Amino acid sequence: MTTLAALGGPAVGAFNPPPWPQASQATLDALRDVVRSGRWSLSGAWQDGPSAEARFAAAFARFTGVPHCVPTTNGTSALVIALEALDVGPGDEVIIPGLTWVANATTVRAVAATPVMADIDPATLCLSPAAVEAAITPRTRAIVAVHLYSSVADLDAILAIGARHNVPVIEDCAQAHGAAWRGRRVGSWGAAGTFSMQQTKLLTAGEGGAVVCSDDLLHDRLYQLRSDGRRSKACPARGEMELVMDSSITGTNYCLSELGAAVLGEQLTLLAEQNHHRARTADSVDKLLFSAEGVEPIQTPLQVTGRTYYYYTLRIHPDAFGGAHAATVCRALAAETGIPFQPTYPPLYRHPLYQPSTKRRYAMPEAVSDGPPGGLPEVERAYREVITFHHSVLLAEGDALSHLPKAIDKVQCAPAELRQLEAEGIDFTNPL
The missing domain is CATH 3.40.640.10 (Type I PLP-dependent aspartate aminotransferase-like (Major domain))
Incomplete structure (x- = not known):
């Protein structure tokens, strides 16, 4: 396998997300x-x-x-x-x-x-x-x-x-x-x-x-x-x-x-059709990744009779990516595909933008712990294992993402390079 694109190697493919917002x-x-x-x-x-x-x-x-x-x-x-x-x-x-x-x-x-x-x-x-x-x-x-x-x-x-x-x-x-x-x-x-x-x-x-x-x-x-x-x-x-x-x-x-x-x-007036387009593309991506090793699209309960996609979400199996954090996998996949992958939000009690002590009006009359000692297990696991990309990607046609399985395979086959990326630190950057 060639060097990861995030480290200077050739990318598997290229993708330019449709513009967002879209003005009629x-x-x-x-x-x-x-x-x-x-x-x-x-x-x-x-x-x-x-x-x-x-x-x-x-x-x-x-x-x-x-x-x-x-x-x-x-x-x-x-x-x-x-x-x-x-x-x-x-x-x-x-x-x-x-x-x-x-x-x-x-x-x-x-x-x-x-x-x-x-x-x-x-x-x-x-x-x-x-x-x-x-x-x-x-x-x-x-x-x-x-x-x-x-x-x-x-x-x-x-x-x-x-x-x-x-x-x-x-x-x-x-x-x-x-x-x-x-x-x-x-x-x-x-x-x-x-x-x-x-x-x-x-x-x-x-x-x-x-x-x-x-x-x-x-x-x-x-x-x-x-x-x-x-x-x-x-x-x-x-x-x-x-x-x-x-x-x-x-x-x-x-x-x-x-x-x-x-x-x-x-x-x-445009929302219903845009939501339908996103859902159709998401279904295509689900099918693309059906046989992909090490990744699993996040599903939704059967009671959800109308699913919308703000971010398309995948859970990775860490062992398939050499134990790398989701943020590292996102960086590698983004470089390989041009798709703007992001990890989930950091756990709220560790989020860099949540600093209530910096505002006097947020002061409580007694000591309050926002998060339990040791954190919340599933929140922590999601931050380590879930990768996402923005809904604007889903406004493209499904075949525009056809290179994604190959990119996933390439990243999985480079655990040493993923460790090198991981050593550079985790980026907390995430859009709203």
Whole structure:
């Protein structure tokens, strides 16, 4: 075998991921219309009809299968107002997975509550119901079930635990726009569902977010928390403010701009076909790798009736790669294929971006351990053994990835060179 491409050898193949985000002409037209309208913000004067924000909220609520949607500036603010709307605060605990983006912990601390990190199910990489049950205490005020990478957390089991202990479940659907569990879209099962529309997400406006729910009172509370405590006026006259002051709740300005809402409204019309394309390509990759030694695509529960792919995920068998860490294998495969492989997020309690001691407002009144001594076994194993690549790769045709099995074989046959790469250290870099 020739030298690994990461060490200067020839690559097995080349791949250029399709561009992401993708802007349609309708998206550009919608942006132009907002720019010319004179209303760039929800707090701008009413013009001749509902705001772009209100139109997107209605469309996304229909898409998710719930009555209500409150758009926000980003996924982080969506999580914050969901926690606030459920009255999570000082002295409370919130159970979150130990494998997820840092916002799941920082948002809990932002409302002065304590994040309690629980282990994951190795089959799905999502929050383990058994770990949730073990983590419940009298102080537990919410459970955040994150639908991660290309799977869905076991909603049947987690919702049953929440109901048994009278603890609401928030679905974090930042990576699962359009996924479905037993015929219903994710986000519609819990007390609230939160979404991110950040640059790399399946549905994006560069930034943006949303909270969806079915409860009328919760929706009213979410709306005010997002709008500086203001409510929407039913029938404003042209030139009047749509948002009117109220004295019920102190909120924060997390309103999505009209520009972002216009982009999201048009991008939403493309999402179903893009998700279908990704799923079709992912199926082709699964078949390509069916007989490949040492790798195994992450599967999803049978209850998932609509699978989405934020990241395509593979578990490697370390022995097949000379015991190399997943991050090292990612570096080698990326160099061989041009496919932007990445490891999973680092365990949350060791994530370099999670440093709560650097913010005084995150200080707890008592010593709190975010992660158990020794870590969470399945979270640690996933970081050592799981490799991923971004959904933009899946917007290519399946045969564009036909060189992947050969690249995997080449990397497996170079354990000494993998050890050389490993000695250079593990890169924590990972996009959202």
